[in-house]
Amino acid sequence: MGAKHFFFHCLLLSLALISCNRSKNITETANHSWEAYRGGYENNAYSTLKEINTENVEKLDVAWVYRTGDNQTSSSIQCNPLIIDGILYATTATLKVVALNAATGEEVWKYDPASNGKEVKTGIGGTNRGLTYWEDGEDKRLFYCVMNEIQSIDLKTGKLAPNFGNMGVVDLMDHLDRDIDKETAFIRNTSPGVIYKDVIIMGSSLHESPGSLPGHIRAYDVRNGELKWIFHTIPHPGEFGYDTWPKDYYKIGGGANAWSGFSLDTERGIVYAPLGSPTHDFYGIDRKGKGLFANSLVALDASTGQYKWHFQVSHHDLWDYDIPTPPNLITVNHNGKKIDAVAQLTKQGLVFLLDRETGKPLFEVKELPVPQTNMIGESTWPTQPFPVKPQPFSRQSFDESLITDISEESHEYVKEQIKGYSLGSIYTPPSESGIVQLPGFRGGAEWSGGAYDQETGIMYIGVNDIPNLVQLVEDTPYNEEINEFDDFAAMGQNIYTNNCATCHGTDRKGNSVFPSLTNIKDRITIKKTRDLLKNGRGMMPSFKHISENNRRAVLAYLYGLNNKGVRDLLPISEGKTAKRTSASHDTLRRFKLKAYQQLRDQEGYPGIKPPWGKLCAVDLNSGEIKWEVPLGEYEELTKKGIPPTGTQLFGGGVVTAGGLIFIGASRDEKFRALDKKTGEILWEFQLPVGGYATPSTYSVDGEQYVVIAAGGGGLQGTKSGDYYFAFKLKD
Numbered sequence: 001m002g003a004k005h006f007f008f009h010c011l012l013l014s015l016a017l018i019s020c021n022r023s024k025n026i027t028e029t030a031n032h033s034w035e036a037y038r039g040g041y042e043n044n045a046y047s048t049l050k051e052i053n054t055e056n057v058e059k060l061d062v063a064w065v066y067r068t069g070d071n072q073t074s075s076s077i078q079c080n081p082l083i084i085d086g087i088l089y090a091t092t093a094t095l096k097v098v099a100l101n102a103a104t105g106e107e108v109w110k111y112d113p114a115s116n117g118k119e120v121k122t123g124i125g126g127t128n129r130g131l132t133y134w135e136d137g138e139d140k141r142l143f144y145c146v147m148n149e150i151q152s153i154d155l156k157t158g159k160l161a162p163n164f165g166n167m168g169v170v171d172l173m174d175h176l177d178r179d180i181d182k183e184t185a186f187i188r189n190t191s192p193g194v195i196y197k198d199v200i201i202m203g204s205s206l207h208e209s210p211g212s213l214p215g216h217i218r219a220y221d222v223r224n225g226e227l228k229w230i231f232h233t234i235p236h237p238g239e240f241g242y243d244t245w246p247k248d249y250y251k252i253g254g255g256a257n258a259w260s261g262f263s264l265d266t267e268r269g270i271v272y273a274p275l276g277s278p279t280h281d282f283y284g285i286d287r288k289g290k291g292l293f294a295n296s297l298v299a300l301d302a303s304t305g306q307y308k309w310h311f312q313v314s315h316h317d318l319w320d321y322d323i324p325t326p327p328n329l330i331t332v333n334h335n336g337k338k339i340d341a342v343a344q345l346t347k348q349g350l351v352f353l354l355d356r357e358t359g360k361p362l363f364e365v366k367e368l369p370v371p372q373t374n375m376i377g378e379s380t381w382p383t384q385p386f387p388v389k390p391q392p393f394s395r396q397s398f399d400e401s402l403i404t405d406i407s408e409e410s411h412e413y414v415k416e417q418i419k420g421y422s423l424g425s426i427y428t429p430p431s432e433s434g435i436v437q438l439p440g441f442r443g444g445a446e447w448s449g450g451a452y453d454q455e456t457g458i459m460y461i462g463v464n465d466i467p468n469l470v471q472l473v474e475d476t477p478y479n480e481e482i483n484e485f486d487d488f489a490a491m492g493q494n495i496y497t498n499n500c501a502t503c504h505g506t507d508r509k510g511n512s513v514f515p516s517l518t519n520i521k522d523r524i525t526i527k528k529t530r531d532l533l534k535n536g537r538g539m540m541p542s543f544k545h546i547s548e549n550n551r552r553a554v555l556a557y558l559y560g561l562n563n564k565g566v567r568d569l570l571p572i573s574e575g576k577t578a579k580r581t582s583a584s585h586d587t588l589r590r591f592k593l594k595a596y597q598q599l600r601d602q603e604g605y606p607g608i609k610p611p612w613g614k615l616c617a618v619d620l621n622s623g624e625i626k627w628e629v630p631l632g633e634y635e636e637l638t639k640k641g642i643p644p645t646g647t648q649l650f651g652g653g654v655v656t657a658g659g660l661i662f663i664g665a666s667r668d669e670k671f672r673a674l675d676k677k678t679g680e681i682l683w684e685f686q687l688p689v690g691g692y693a694t695p696s697t698y699s700v701d702g703e704q705y706v707v708i709a710a711g712g713g714g715l716q717g718t719k720s721g722d723y724y725f726a727f728k729l730k731d
Contacts, residue, residue: 032083032698033085034082036192036194038652039696043329043449044329045450046452046453047656049657049697049699049704050659052656052673058682060673060685060728061727062726064103064105065105065724067723069722070096070722071713072094073720074713075094076713078128078651079130079693081696082142082696087099088101088726089131090131091128091144093711093720094124095128096112124535127205129192129261129694130144131144132144133155141164143193145190145202148172149169149170150169152165152225165225170220172204176213177230177236178213186212186542187204188204188536189202191259191447195222196271199221201219201302202217203261204257210254213254214233215256216233219305229305231298233256233275234293236250240292241310244292255278255280257276259322262326265340272326276295280592281317282472282593285590285591291317297359299359311359313344313350315381318429318430319426319441321347324449328345328449328459333457340355341355342355343450343452343459343620346444347439348392349396349444351390368383371424373429373430375429376591389624391618393461396439397424398423398438403608404609406601406645410602410603413607421434430470431472434469435470435471436467436468437470439466443648444461448649448650448653461618462653463614464648465611466612466648469597470593473593474591475592488553489553489562492557499554500517503595505595521558530552610642615631615674631646632649632670649666651690651692654695660673660682662706662708664693664708665692669689669691670684671685671687671725685725687708687723689713689718689720690713693711694708703729708724
């Protein structure tokens with residue numbers, strides 16, 4: 001074969017391989033793209049791009065800025081953008097989808113779900129972490145969820161694809177294998193689904209109160225929206241795991257939902273689903289037992305939904321220890337062999353390294369005794385799983401030696417604050433007297449997950465290490481019916497106490513995370529608050545599950561309205577409200593969390609010794625921590641001579657072949673590039689609002705870009721914004 005013919009033959013072969021890989025596995029795309037959430041269905045947030053590297057990253061500068069124009073009070077943008085054929089696709093705080101020229105930031109199209117050709121909707125908003133991309137020839141689409149709807153958007157036009165479901169929409173309230181009231185039911189999906197062959201696999205986001213919907217995993221035909229299979233995360237009779245719940249619990253139980261998304265092994269056809277806690281959190285009298293598949297990583301056949309294996313990281317969960325992120329699909333060197341594995345991060349600060357096909361731990365996992373409860377009717381599980389390796393990446397217990405030492409005043413304030421609270425391990429059971437829970441229910445790991453470097457076997461994890469004060473109070477739900485002759489404001493106070501005070505306080509003053517509701521009438525119109533109560537937005541959940549008249553009563557209380565004022569502004573519905581139904585017998589005493597409260601000093605700083613947030617490098621071959629550094633700082637503390645403490649983190653990192661980790665996440669609203677070998681900060685940029693999202697990196701015409709959403713707000717409690725920032729090297 002002549003040289004010219006040989007070259008031509010190799011070129012054809014290369015093109016054929018690229019085409020095959022593109023249709024076979026979305027994670028095997030060309031380097032210039034970022035076609036799936038966190039870079040690929042392996043969930044590794046890794047890029048082979050290296051134009052930007054440790055030698056030149058200091059030359060990184062703003063390439064373009066795009067403003068969505070729809071930031072709202074306390075809204076956030078957590079989207080990890082997709083970049084496909086030079087176009088960037090992202091979502092906004094009000095769940096619009098925008099298509100931008102990835103090199104310039106110029107808008108190509110914008111899709112607004114509030115006017116999608118069907119009925120006009122109001123109050124649209126909420127958390128969205130990204131989009132799902134699918135193509136078959138010229139048919140190219142994006143999928144994501146708006147409230148309770150899966151929507152399919154034509155990639156070229158930015159309009160709904162009419163052949164999917166009902167004119168481009170599939171309702172998540174359908175096909176739950178349970179009769180529900182759609183007027184009060186609440187279900188969404190905050191994280192992208194995954195596509196295997198011709199099905200899109202979707203999870204859900206639910207409220208965490210009694211009466212929550214079940215978190216079943218469902219797969220739909222990617223072309224027409226037809227339901228293909230369903231996996232019951234709370235098993236039905238005859239299904240594996242049914243006997244780990246009370247009899248017939250599947251009829252009333254809720255939660256155990258895959259709210260953080262999925263990982264997918266396209267070669268094996270296995271989807272990995274990390275599941276959340278059962279409802280309700282912190283007290284499980286109605287759900288005695290181990291409770292499969294809550295708090296479990298479940299492996300399913302992606303074509304059929306058939307169960308393959310599971311691993312439960314917390315038995316009979318009482319601490320809100322959801323599995324917060326999909327696992328990383330990796331290959332490790334273990335006992336001299338290369339093994340395909342899943343690495344599951346947890347809020348407990350643990351990594352469970354499991355064989356990808358069998359679920360068997362690669363490092364030993366010990367079931368160790370844990371403290372037992374003294375709560376009425378509760379039955380704590382006697383043991384919990386602890387891996388021998390990898391090493392925990394967050395602190396595993398709290399005692400007085402860990403009380404903050406940033407000042408003598410702070411130390412004494414916190415010491416006084418925790419008097420009477422139980423101190424101990426990560427599995428100290430909640431009680432009426434209270435516990436200091438460490439890691440809290442916002443850490444160690446969060447939804448941002450870990451960035452895995454396939455060259456070195458090292459995973460980079462953003463870690464929260466801030467305790468919560470967890471105290472149970474008796475749950476006395478307000479069950480009276482309301483009609484138009486009742487005192488709405490007085491009844492609204494009771495409803496507020498039972499549904500809202502956990503976050504905003506009984507005094508309505510809020511805290512460092514949740515905003516104050518005092519004088520709300522001077523800041524937000526009553527109609528906007530009405531939409532917020534019904535639909536939720538950002539860190540604010542929907543209260544659609546309580547009746548319309550009960551929501552009006554809360555508004556009457558917050559805005560100081562008498563019944564006439566309520567009628568004038570918000571006409572009262574005819575009839576009475578439905579009574580709230582319990583998940584079990586009415587004679588049982590039930591308890592709930594008093595408040596979502598972090599342990600903090602008198603100035604609002606975390607009440608534990610720093611670091612409060614850090615970036616941690618864990619070698620998954622050896623199971624050892626290679627290094628860890630504080631991430632983020634409070635400038636006012638640094639000026640006092642206190643070393644950088646780190647801050648609470650929300651948002652992930654991306655690791656590249658250029659030797660860098662790009663990450664925002666920190667409360668000081670900076671975007672940073674760190675040396676992946678040492679954790680040294682090599683570059684940083686002050687964003688106008690926090691970058692509480694995972695960045696993407698891509699190249700256009702040979703130039704590498706890094707882009708991050710800067711939406712602020714959210715659980716950090718900082719100001720909100722509407723930015724996407726893209727960076728590249730200066731010319």
